[in-house]
Amino acid sequence: MVQPMLQVDGVTMKFGSLVANNRVTFHVNKGEIVGLIGPNGAGKTTLFNCISGFYTPTEGRVVFRGTDITGMKPHLICKLGLTRTFQIVKPLKEMTVKENIMTGAFLHVNTRREAEESADEILEMTHLHDKRDQLAGSLTIADKKRLEVARALATRPDMLMLDEPMAGLNQTEVKEVMELCVSLKENGLTLMIVEHIMEGIMPIADRVVVLNAGEKIAEDVPEVVVNDENVIKAYLGERYHAQSKKS
Amino acid sequence: MIEQVAVSGLLMGLIYALVAVGLSLTWGVLDIINFAHGEYLMLSMYTAFWLYTLFNMDPYVSLPLAALLIFVIGYLNYKIVIKKVIDAPGLTALLATFGLSLLFRNLAQFFWTPNIRFISNTIVTDKKIELGSVVLGMPQLVAAIGSIIMVFVIYHFITKTKIGKAIQATAQDKSTARLMGINTEKIYALTLAIAGAAAGIAGSFMSTFYPVYPESGMMYGLLGFVIVALGGFGNIMGALYGGIIIGLAEAFGAYFLGTQFKYAVVFLIYLVVIQFKPRGLFGW
Amino acid sequence: MVIIRDILRDQKKGIAALLVLIGLLPFIIQDNNFRHVMIMFVLFAALGQAWNIITGYAGQTSFGHAAFFGIGAYASTVLLWKFDVSPWIGMLVGGIIASLVACVVSYPCFKLSGHYFAIATLAIGEIMLQLFVSWEYVEGATGIMLPIKEKGLLNMQFHPANKLPYFYIIYLLFVLIVSIAYIIERSKMGFYLKAIRENPDAAMAIGIDTTKYKLYAMAVSAFLTAIVGSFYAQYVMYIDPFMVFALRISMQIVLLTVLGGLGNIFGPIIGSAILIFLSQYTRIILGGTGKGVDLILFGLLVVVMACYQPNGIVGLFRKFVTKRRREVGVHGTADVAG
Ligand SMILES: Nc1ncnc2c1ncn2[C@@H]1O[C@H](COP(=O)(O)OP(=O)(O)OP(=O)(O)O)[C@@H](O)[C@H]1O
Ligand SMILES: [Mg+2]
Numbered sequence: 001m002v003q004p005m006l007q008v009d010g011v012t013m014k015f016g017s018l019v020a021n022n023r024v025t026f027h028v029n030k031g032e033i034v035g036l037i038g039p040n041g042a043g044k045t046t047l048f049n050c051i052s053g054f055y056t057p058t059e060g061r062v063v064f065r066g067t068d069i070t071g072m073k074p075h076l077i078c079k080l081g082l083t084r085t086f087q088i089v090k091p092l093k094e095m096t097v098k099e100n101i102m103t104g105a106f107l108h109v110n111t112r113r114e115a116e117e118s119a120d121e122i123l124e125m126t127h128l129h130d131k132r133d134q135l136a137g138s139l140t141i142a143d144k145k146r147l148e149v150a151r152a153l154a155t156r157p158d159m160l161m162l163d164e165p166m167a168g169l170n171q172t173e174v175k176e177v178m179e180l181c182v183s184l185k186e187n188g189l190t191l192m193i194v195e196h197i198m199e200g201i202m203p204i205a206d207r208v209v210v211l212n213a214g215e216k217i218a219e220d221v222p223e224v225v226v227n228d229e230n231v232i233k234a235y236l237g238e239r240y241h242a243q244s245k246k247s
Numbered sequence: 248m249i250e251q252v253a254v255s256g257l258l259m260g261l262i263y264a265l266v267a268v269g270l271s272l273t274w275g276v277l278d279i280i281n282f283a284h285g286e287y288l289m290l291s292m293y294t295a296f297w298l299y300t301l302f303n304m305d306p307y308v309s310l311p312l313a314a315l316l317i318f319v320i321g322y323l324n325y326k327i328v329i330k331k332v333i334d335a336p337g338l339t340a341l342l343a344t345f346g347l348s349l350l351f352r353n354l355a356q357f358f359w360t361p362n363i364r365f366i367s368n369t370i371v372t373d374k375k376i377e378l379g380s381v382v383l384g385m386p387q388l389v390a391a392i393g394s395i396i397m398v399f400v401i402y403h404f405i406t407k408t409k410i411g412k413a414i415q416a417t418a419q420d421k422s423t424a425r426l427m428g429i430n431t432e433k434i435y436a437l438t439l440a441i442a443g444a445a446a447g448i449a450g451s452f453m454s455t456f457y458p459v460y461p462e463s464g465m466m467y468g469l470l471g472f473v474i475v476a477l478g479g480f481g482n483i484m485g486a487l488y489g490g491i492i493i494g495l496a497e498a499f500g501a502y503f504l505g506t507q508f509k510y511a512v513v514f515l516i517y518l519v520v521i522q523f524k525p526r527g528l529f530g531w
Numbered sequence: 532m533v534i535i536r537d538i539l540r541d542q543k544k545g546i547a548a549l550l551v552l553i554g555l556l557p558f559i560i561q562d563n564n565f566r567h568v569m570i571m572f573v574l575f576a577a578l579g580q581a582w583n584i585i586t587g588y589a590g591q592t593s594f595g596h597a598a599f600f601g602i603g604a605y606a607s608t609v610l611l612w613k614f615d616v617s618p619w620i621g622m623l624v625g626g627i628i629a630s631l632v633a634c635v636v637s638y639p640c641f642k643l644s645g646h647y648f649a650i651a652t653l654a655i656g657e658i659m660l661q662l663f664v665s666w667e668y669v670e671g672a673t674g675i676m677l678p679i680k681e682k683g684l685l686n687m688q689f690h691p692a693n694k695l696p697y698f699y700i701i702y703l704l705f706v707l708i709v710s711i712a713y714i715i716e717r718s719k720m721g722f723y724l725k726a727i728r729e730n731p732d733a734a735m736a737i738g739i740d741t742t743k744y745k746l747y748a749m750a751v752s753a754f755l756t757a758i759v760g761s762f763y764a765q766y767v768m769y770i771d772p773f774m775v776f777a778l779r780i781s782m783q784i785v786l787l788t789v790l791g792g793l794g795n796i797f798g799p800i801i802g803s804a805i806l807i808f809l810s811q812y813t814r815i816i817l818g819g820t821g822k823g824v825d826l827i828l829f830g831l832l833v834v835v836m837a838c839y840q841p842n843g844i845v846g847l848f849r850k851f852v853t854k855r856r857r858e859v860g861v862h863g864t865a866d867v868a869g
Binding site: 280328331332335336337338339340341342343346347348349350351352353354356357469472476480507508510511514515518522525526527 | 586592639640642643644646647649650651653654655657658661662664665672778782785786789790793823824826827829830831832833834836837838839841
């Protein structure tokens with residue numbers, strides 16, 4: 001069998017008595033788009049943090065292209081070719097859009113000119129070209145989301161982990177992100193995407209991993225996952241819960 | 248001799264605690280380092296000095312007046328200056344409080360000269376209590392007891408009263424506090440005023456044994472920062488313990504290493520503790 | 532105002548023009564008093580510039596830069612006084628020591644966030660002061676009178692009545708520091724430092740070793756601060772710990788830079804100009820009564836600026852420039868349409 005791009009092996013993350021991830025195991029193959037879904041508070045962001053080095057898992061292992069990266073510093077993981085974005089966007093506010101992207105590009109180049117060239121390419125790709133000289137802090141939420149992806153792309157990753165890149169976007173914008181993801185995949189990138197917007201993730205994902213209350217409850221192709229009983233229950237449960245809260 | 252050192256350190260530490268409580272509240276609630284806090288102390292000491300010199304009022308008698316005056320100054324500081332900088336980015340708030348501190352200190356120097364003055368004859372001056380081998384200076388003893396009472400009064404106020412709870416809620420999460428219907432503006436102003444009053448009281452006590460001059464609050468302000476950071480900002484009991492630790496550290500540092508090292512010891516302790524507890528010993 | 536606008540638009544030209552102007556002034560105006568003021572102005576502008584690297588760019592607030600200033604002053608002074616070493620070499624040694632000290636003491640503090648880091652640097656500065664006050668080898672609180680050596684560039688000593696050579700030495704150091712700041716600002720390091728300032732998590736996520744870059748910034752900043760300290764000692768010919776390690780120095784650096792504009796090359800220059808000219812000339816006009824009128828005015832200015840212009844004076848110009856640009860822009864499109 002070929003070695004997977006990313007192997008998550010029994011990852012458990014506890015915050016005191018709260019178990020945010022419970023022995024989660026799955027893998028991502030090279031060139032795949034894997035969706036990571038689950039109701040609010042399921043532990044998706046926590047899992048991202050464990051994989052990208054922002055948290056050290058309480059238990060378990062994370063292996064990226066054969067290298068054990070469990071507990072490794074985030075910047076080293078990024079240098080290995082695995083870059084993540086944040087659900088709560090983190091723009092470098094007092095820098096322009098282009099400068100934000102250049103900062104990412106500096107991972108592989110040392111001169112300003114090379115970084116600019118690299119940034120120009122990505123500006124084009126992510127439809128941010130017109131806004132390149134705006135301060136990142138002044139962007140709309142949709143553009144901040146775009147910038148988040150653009151800056152991560154600038155590090156030229158082999159695998160990209162996106163945390164809700166479509167949240168807060170309108171339909172056209174969601175389409176754009178989907179197209180971008182597909183074209184990245186066509187260029188050989190591997191993607192893992194956390195997303196609540198099913199219309200956004202299901203059509204582009206090769207496989208979907210479902211988390212609920214910290215545990216993996218399903219992993220399959222989208223068509224199977226949407227009909228999975230446990231998954232429906234988890235989501236219905238959430239909706240039911242939300243309704244009962246309202247009344 | 249050791250007992251004497253410990254007791255003197257403890258007394259001083261309690262006074263530091265009262266100075267630090269105000270700073271801690273300001274830091275915890277408004278999230279700013281108030282560089283003018285030491286100057287509140289200085290202004291209170293001058294208040295005591297002038298009321299004593301002009302009207303022969305004992306500092307203990309003028310204490311409520313000084314407290315009230317600095318309460319008002321703290322309130323006005325918020326209304327006129329801090330309010331405008333509280334949400335500003337970067338070092339703006341710090342710039343503002345540092346500007347205030349410069350202003351107060353140099354105004355004091357302008358009006359009252361840089362001369363060092365003493366309040367020479369209060370009801371406690373030169374009085375002592377001897378407990379075995381330990382000699383307690385009456386001014387320090389009264390100041391320490393007064394300080395610890397005040398610290399507990401403030402603690403009670405913050406944790407038990409409605410306004411106090413609103414202050415606490417604002418410190419923990421400003422936007423939630425607003426949603427709960429708390430007028431955070433008012434809370435900020437009140438916090439700074441209370442911090443001022445605490446410094447005003449501490450200053451009155453200190454004027455009975457400490458020289459009065461434009462820079463007399465500076466070192467206390469600095470030690471205050473260290474105590475607050477040591478205790479964990481926003482935490483009143485943290486300020487109390489921090490104050491005691493620093494008071495003792497200073498006294499023992501002076502005893503074992505020489506007076507010139509006393510502050511070095513204090514700052515060093517802070518640096519060491521913060522390595523293990525990056526948010527202070529008792530962060531909120 | 533047009534000049535200012537152009538300066539801000541084309542940074543490189545603007546900086547060059549400003550530097551030339553500063554360099555020429557003391558040459559043209561042959562008043563010793565004025566030259567002294569210019570020396571202090573350039574000296575503090577240089578200090579602000581150095582501090583800006585760690586605080587303005589990297590966002591790590593240091594309240595303890597007097598420590599490095601003092602180390603520089605003492606290093607060259609002690610080497611000259613005890614070992615007859617040229618202050619130029621002393622300056623280099625001081626810079627290196629300051630860098631090392633900066634790395635050793637700030638490394639453990641970098642994990643502290645916000646105010647905690649600032650208070651830690653303040654503590655470090657105060658510890659340095661106390662250490663030097665009680666260090667007998669360097670005469671403790673008494674301070675050191677620098678030995679009079681043969682006059683000339685080698686010993687960095689000149690006839691006291693002639694301030695021009697002193698001015699040009701500090702001026703060259705200043706130009707050096709500005710150049711370094713300029714190069715850093717535009718390089719990968721500048722981008723990385725700003726990213727760390729803006730959002731450390733985002734910085735880490737895009738592969739920035741935040742600790743390493745903060746250390747670099749601290750080392751460079753401390754080095755540059757120390758060499759200015761060495762010059763200062765040579766200029767005043769007498770130092771004691773309270774002069775060079777004072778919190779007052781640390782805070783003056785902070786204030787003038789923030790007042791002028793943080794994280795910007797022009798900031799410290801403008802800030803220092805205001806601080807120094809205000810203090811020197813109020814002193815001259817009102818007589819050296821030590822009444823602190825200059826500091827009252829400065830305090831007031833600082834408060835007013837903080838309240839109404841939080842981005843410093845550079846921010847004020849910026850606003851003006853963007854406004855003008857917008858006007859010009861609107862005008863431009865109107866032309867096309869017409
Ligand atoms: N640093 C932390 N400390 C304590 N608890 C945390 C921390 N981070 C997350 N949690 C808890 O872990 C659980 C999982 O949170 P997480 O953010 O991973 O969920 P999520 O699946 O990303 O949810 P959402 O869809 O809302 O983004 C939640 O109960 C959350 O409160
Ligand atoms: Mg999440």
